[in-house]
Amino acid sequence: MKINKAHATWEGNLKKGTGEMGFEESKTNFPFSFKSRFEEGEGANPEMLIGAAHAGCFSMAFSNMLSEAGYEPEKVATTAEVKLDSVDGGFRITGSHLVVQAVVPGISEEKFFEIAEQAKVGCPVSQALSAIDVSMEATLL
CATH class of the missing domain: 2.20.25 (N-terminal domain of TfIIb)
Incomplete structure (x- = not known):
């Protein structure tokens, strides 16, 4: 561990x-x-770090699942858009939207989306974020 x-x-x-x-x-x-x-000040925030963790975890999981299915990804680029909302007088993280672009030679769009969905659900950070809405937009380049 x-x-x-x-x-x-x-x-x-x-x-x-x-x-x-x-x-x-x-x-x-x-x-x-x-x-x-x-607001719009310079610097980081906790949601950015959660987003970086989510994007990194998803990219690794997706790449691994593609390889296990017989496809060798050339590149998986992921951005996670983590949403912080005012809820009931306080603040709550309400969602993480993954925006994925990947270069995967020889894969059909159908298979690409199927494996992307499996990676979205299966990556450990997605699982840790199960209390919020996790959505995804995936593009095969």
């Missing part, structure tokens, strides 16, 4: 404070603030 660590610190109150979050193993840190999360 591999345990992955991420960290975050926050200084100050919600609206005026600032924080930093990152990953232990890569030593990469991302600054974040109220504006970067709820």
Whole structure:
């Protein structure tokens, strides 16, 4: 079992404070603030990191499932659009929409979409996000 660590610190109150979050193993840190999360400010936010995790996990799962089905993908590029909504006076992550473009020689569109759907449902991050709506738009290039 591999345990992955991420960290975050926050200084100050919600609206005026600032924080930093990152990953232990890569030593990469991302600054974040109220504006970067709820408005249009510079910096990262937790939903971006969830989106990166979802896009990365899906891309790997899809690539693996394609290979297991006898297709060798040249490229799988995924963007996850994670939606944060105001709900009942608070905020809630309500969805993650995967936008996928892939180059997979020799595959039919029908088979491509079938495997993409299996990867969407089967990737561990999709499973962890089962409390929200996970949708997908897949394009075979």
